Amino acid sequence: xxxxxxxxxxxxxxxxxxxxxxxxxxxxxxxxxxxxxxxxxxxxxxxxxxxxxxxxxxxxxxxxxxxxxxxxxxxxxxxxxxxxxxxxxxxxxxxxxxxxxxxxxxxxxxxxxxxxxxxxxxxxxxxxxxxxxxxxxxxxxxxxxxxxxxxxxxxxxxxxxxxxxxxxxxxxxxxxxxxxxxxxxxxxxxxxxxxxxxxxxxxxxxxxxxxxxxxxxxxxxxxxxxxxxxxxxxxxxxxxxxxxxxxxxxxxxxxxxxxxxxxxxxxxxxxxxxxxxx
Amino acid sequence: xxxxxxxxxxxxxxxxxxxxxxxxxxxxxxxxxxxxxxxxxxxxxxxxxxxxxxxxxxxxxxxxxxxxxxxxxxxxxxxxxxxxxxxxxxxxxxxxxxxxxxxxxxxxxxxxxxxxxxxxxxxxxxxxxxxxxxxxxxxxxxxxxxxxxxxxxxxxxxxxxxxxxxxxxxxxxxxxxxxxxxxxxxxxxxxxxxxxxxxxxxxxxxxxxxxxxxxxxxxxxxxxxxxxxxxxxxxxxxxxxxxxxxxxxxxxxxxxxxxxxxxxxxxxxxxxxxxxxxxxxxxxxxxxxxxxxxxxxxxxxxxxxxxxxxxxxxxxxxxxxxxxxxxxxxxxxxxxx
Ligand SMILES: Cc1cc2nc3c(=O)[nH]c(=O)nc-3n(C[C@H](O)[C@H](O)[C@H](O)COP(=O)(O)OP(=O)(O)OC[C@H]3O[C@@H](n4cnc5c(N)ncnc54)[C@H](O)[C@@H]3O)c2cc1C
Ligand code: SF4
Ligand code: SF4
Ligand code: FES
Numbered sequence: 001x002x003x004x005x006x007x008x009x010x011x012x013x014x015x016x017x018x019x020x021x022x023x024x025x026x027x028x029x030x031x032x033x034x035x036x037x038x039x040x041x042x043x044x045x046x047x048x049x050x051x052x053x054x055x056x057x058x059x060x061x062x063x064x065x066x067x068x069x070x071x072x073x074x075x076x077x078x079x080x081x082x083x084x085x086x087x088x089x090x091x092x093x094x095x096x097x098x099x100x101x102x103x104x105x106x107x108x109x110x111x112x113x114x115x116x117x118x119x120x121x122x123x124x125x126x127x128x129x130x131x132x133x134x135x136x137x138x139x140x141x142x143x144x145x146x147x148x149x150x151x152x153x154x155x156x157x158x159x160x161x162x163x164x165x166x167x168x169x170x171x172x173x174x175x176x177x178x179x180x181x182x183x184x185x186x187x188x189x190x191x192x193x194x195x196x197x198x199x200x201x202x203x204x205x206x207x208x209x210x211x212x213x214x215x216x217x218x219x220x221x222x223x224x225x226x227x228x229x230x231x232x233x234x235x236x237x238x239x240x241x242x243x244x245x246x247x248x249x250x251x252x253x254x255x256x257x258x259x260x261x262x263x264x265x266x267x268x269x270x271x272x273x274x275x276x277x278x
Numbered sequence: 279x280x281x282x283x284x285x286x287x288x289x290x291x292x293x294x295x296x297x298x299x300x301x302x303x304x305x306x307x308x309x310x311x312x313x314x315x316x317x318x319x320x321x322x323x324x325x326x327x328x329x330x331x332x333x334x335x336x337x338x339x340x341x342x343x344x345x346x347x348x349x350x351x352x353x354x355x356x357x358x359x360x361x362x363x364x365x366x367x368x369x370x371x372x373x374x375x376x377x378x379x380x381x382x383x384x385x386x387x388x389x390x391x392x393x394x395x396x397x398x399x400x401x402x403x404x405x406x407x408x409x410x411x412x413x414x415x416x417x418x419x420x421x422x423x424x425x426x427x428x429x430x431x432x433x434x435x436x437x438x439x440x441x442x443x444x445x446x447x448x449x450x451x452x453x454x455x456x457x458x459x460x461x462x463x464x465x466x467x468x469x470x471x472x473x474x475x476x477x478x479x480x481x482x483x484x485x486x487x488x489x490x491x492x493x494x495x496x497x498x499x500x501x502x503x504x505x506x507x508x509x510x511x512x513x514x515x516x517x518x519x520x521x522x523x524x525x526x527x528x529x530x531x532x533x534x535x536x537x538x539x540x541x542x543x544x545x546x547x548x549x550x551x552x553x554x555x556x557x558x559x560x561x562x563x564x565x566x567x568x569x570x571x572x573x574x575x576x577x578x579x580x581x582x583x584x585x586x587x588x589x590x591x592x593x594x595x596x597x598x599x600x601x602x603x604x605x606x607x608x609x610x611x612x613x614x615x
Contacts, residue, residue, distance in 0.1 A: 004355045004390045006345055052348040053531040053538050057556075078556040093351045241555045243527050246387035250524030250547060253571065254561075256579035261386065275497060 005246050008050035008095025009035075011071070013088055019074055019156045023121065024086055026073045027063075028096065037068050042103025043128035044237055044265045047071065048245045049085065050095030057081045058242045058260075060125035061099060066135035071096070074124035074156055100245035101264050104129055104209060104235065112207050113141040115198065115229075117220050119148050119191055119212025123156040125237055126211050130164075137169055141205065144171045144198060148191025148212075152181050173197055191216065195223045203228035210236040221268055234268040279423075280441040282450065283458040283465065284430070289437070290320045293366060295453045299400060300362030303337070305330060314365060325432075327367065328409055329594060333520035334365055334372050338379060338395045341517075342543040345391060345527075349537040356539075360394050364449075366402040371412070371590040373403050373426050374419035375520025378580075378588055382523055391542075400445055403429035408480050411593030413606075415480040419590040433468050484609050486587050489577040492612050501611045506566025508601040513546030515572065515604070518594040522546070547571050573608050 015027040030036045041047075041061055050056045063072035077086050088094065114133060118126045133140050145164070149155035155176065164172045173194045175187035187194055191212070208224045210217060217236060224234050240252040240259040252259035255274055266274075284292060296302055305327030306315035312327035314334060346353040368376075376396075383392035403426040406412075414420035422429055427446035430437040439457065441447050450457060496502075516522040526545040531538040545552065548568050553561035562568050580588035595604040 005387050006390075007355060008351075008353055010351050050353075052351055052353070052536065052540075053529050055527065055529050082556075095351055095353065239555060240561060241553055243525075248383065248387070248389055248523065249526070250545070251526075251552065253547070253575065253579075255571070255574050256582055 006097065006244070008048075008056075008097050010093045011096045013090050013092050013094065014070060015090060016088070020154050022078075023074055023076045023156060025062075026075060026085070027070050028073070028094065029070050030096075031093075036070070039068065039071065039099075041065050041099035042106060043132045044103035044125055045099040045101045046125075046245070046264065047073075047096050047098030047100065048242075049073070049081070050097065051081060051084050052095070054081050054084050056095075056243065058100075058245060060128070060237070060264075062124045062127050064128050064131035064135060066132050074121070074127075076121060098245060100260055102262065104265055106132070109133070109207050110139050111141060112205055113143070113202065115144045115146065115201075115206060115208040115224070117146045117191060117208060117210045117212070117224075119216040119220075120150070120154070121156070122211030122213075122216075122237075123147060126209060127157060127160075129209060134164075134167075134170065142171070143169070144173070146173045146175075146191055146194045148175045148177070148194070148216075150177045152176050152179060152184050171197070190219070192219050192223050195227075198227065201227050201229075204230065206233065208234045210234065225268075231269040231272065232267045235265055236268070236271070237264045238266060239264065280447070281461055282439045282441065283461060284437045284439050284456060285458075286432075286436055288456045290323075292453050292456050293317075293320055293323075293364075296364045296400070296449060298452065299449065300364055300398070302364045302366065304366040314367075317366075323366070325367065325404070328406060328412075329369075329592060329597065332518060333375060333592065333594065334368050334401070335375065335379060335520050335523075337363060337365060337399050338376065338392055339383075339523060339525070339544075340395075342541060343391070344539045345542050346540040347537070348540065349535075353540070355390065357390060357394050360391075360398050362398045362400075364400040364402060367404045368401050368426065369404060369406040369592075370422045370429075371414040371417075371419045371592045372520055373401065373422045373429075374414075374417075374590040375592070376401065377425040378521045378584075378590070379523060380425070381584060400428075400449060401426045403440075403442075405429075405431040405476075407476055408482075409593070410481050411596045411606075412591060413480060413482040413484045413593065414591035415477060416482075416484045417486065417587060417589055417591035420476075420480070431469065431472075433465075433472055436465075438465070438469060482593075482606065484591070484606060486577065486581075486589070486609065489587060489609075489612075490581050493574060493578040496612050499612075501608075502566040502570045505569045505603050505608065505611075506564060509548070509565040509569055509603055510601060511548050511550055511565060511568070512600070513548045514598050514600070515595045516546035516548055517544060518598045520590055520592055520594070521576070521588040524552075547575075569603060569608075573605075573612075576605070577609070577612075 011028040019025050046058045046060045048056050048058050059073045062074050210220050242252045242260050243249040245260045247258045247261040302317045303314050304317050304323045305312045306322045307324045312330045344356045383389040426442045429440040524545045525542050528541050576588045
């Protein structure tokens with residue numbers, strides 16, 4: 001019989017540490033090495049984490065399939081399941097199933113310039129895309145990475161991104177709404193204030209990807225449209241309540257679509273066309 | 279497809295023989311209404327039934343069941359305890375409901391629980407005569423060509439029995455002596471006469487062509503608020519609808535140790551918390567939005583994806599909703615007639 005799509009696969013926590021005060025990085029690995037190496041996915045896909053007796057919840061994959069062996073998540077402690085997850089230590093086992101969702105249409109990005117715009121926790125899925133494109137650098141055009149957080153101590157993967165600033169094949173722009181440390185060397189202002197650094201964009205040859213808190217979308221999309229980027233080349237990942245991840249439980253339905261299967265990546269055109277998405 | 283004849287007086291003897299396959303269920307009376315009940319005694323079978331409270335979906339997707347038992351992080355699918363059953367008396371619209379559930383549960387990402395129950399449940403269809411709440415003729419679901427194992431068409435003294443699957447064929451062979459193989463010309467005439475008489479009995483007509491476009495035009499219509507204001511968010515419409523499949527998942531720990539069960543139970547998009555995410559944001563906070571989603575899914579999403587509505591014209595929502603929000607009142611309001 002075919003494998004049970006709802007069966008959680010045991011994975012071992014290899015490493016965990018706090019990215020910021022309430023968001024923790026989890027690196028996990030399937031118990032069997034061959035499975036760990038063959039587990040393939042796309043940036044933008046998610047997996048469902050399972051704790052026996054507690055339940056299940058969806059989390060975006062933050063690692064890149066170009067570095068097989070370990071799956072990474074960035075998880076905010078917000079409720080029942082995530083709180084239990086935060087109690088687990090290295091070498092403990094969690095259940096994971098997936099990957100699910102459409103993910104980013106990577107093949108369409110080939111040879112195109114890419115603007116990645118991130119707010120807050122949106123860094124989790126878009127880090128996957130960023131690392132993937134850097135690992136396959138020759139397949140893509142210019143890459144801009146714009147990340148805005150409220151304050152320096154709310155920026156995920158801060159050191160990793162600061163290091164990336166040293167690369168000459170990437171334009172990595174970081175911003176905080178407010179610097180309360182006095183040591184911030186990057187831009188201050190909401191993420192859209194970084195758009196002034198985007199020079200000489202060829203809109204038809206550019207894809208943009210956006211992920212962040214709901215309030216961010218409108219402002220960022222307005223900026224991207226001002227640059228002339230076509231609506232179907234502006235992509236965003238959306239969040240809905242999800243239980244199954246495979247189009248069955250109905251919780252993620254928006255109008256005519258299942259966010260878990262048809263999404264979570266949608267284009268701005270989808271959003272205008274299908275209504276209710278954001 | 280093979281067609282046989284079974285004299286009415288032989289029905290119970292035949293059904294009795296099916297116990298070797300599994301437990302037998304069929305329409306039985308419960309107060310003013312009917313349900314699909316277990317027939318340990320075939321005399322309880324009541325063929326006057328037109329619609330049961332819950333549809334046959336309750337056997338394929340039970341209101342509550344365990345998907346896994348777990349011990350520590352080891353999960354074991356609960357597929358072994360699924361009983362074999364024969365459901366007799368399933369009307370054509372309900373069989374169409376199963377065909378919709380089949381698409382839903384068996385195509386992309388096949389659901390092993392549905393798959394196993396479908397395999398273990400013999401569906402024995404039965405013809406029906408509509409009342410004023412049935413409109414299966416409008417939805418094209420008043421006859422069946424597939425989705426069943428046997429389909430009984432009631433005529434004056436006998437049933438014409440269509441054999442719809444290899445399991446159906448096995449079931450017929452259990453008492454082949456009770457069936458007649460040669461269908462006479464006058465049987466055919468009787469059947470054709472019955473067909474057109476029955477067609478004429480559909481009093482309720484609900485034309486659903488063009489519904490996706492009509493839904494789109496009504497996106498901002500005040501009718502949603504009107505219905506929303508009345509709605510009680512009781513979810514009864516979802517429970518009784520043969521094509522509503524939504525569910526929730528809950529883990530249950532045993533009092534001691536670290537073992538327990540993962541349960542799946544019916545849910546409804548009409549319940550307020552259905553679309554709540556962590557942090558408390560509700561994507562469909564008000565009732566009007568939820569009513570709109572229910573009908574968008576039936577009348578737009580499904581037609582766009584499968585070419586027909588996820589409504590089989592059974593009339594259960596018409597029979598059930600305490601405040602008259604149903605497919606008839608909604609379609610009528612949408613069309614502004
Ligand atoms: C595609 C996708 C990707 C996500 N990626 C991330 C990520 O990378 N990092 C991160 O921190 N969070 C992410 N989330 C959000 C994460 O799923 C929720 O924070 C998580 O479900 C909260 O679970 P909880 O039990 O701790 O919260 P609680 O608030 O205690 O949840 C209570 C109950 O509400 C339900 N619930 C609440 N929110 C959701 C939800 N979104 N989906 C399903 N059920 C829900 C569950 O039944 C849960 O048991 C993502 C969500 C989606 C849909
Ligand atoms: S919408 Fe109403 S009439 Fe149509 S299948 Fe569901 S319950 Fe029956
Ligand atoms: S539409 Fe009617 S049956 Fe459905 S939830 Fe509202 S009140 Fe209940
Ligand atoms: S998460 Fe269950 S249908 Fe999408």
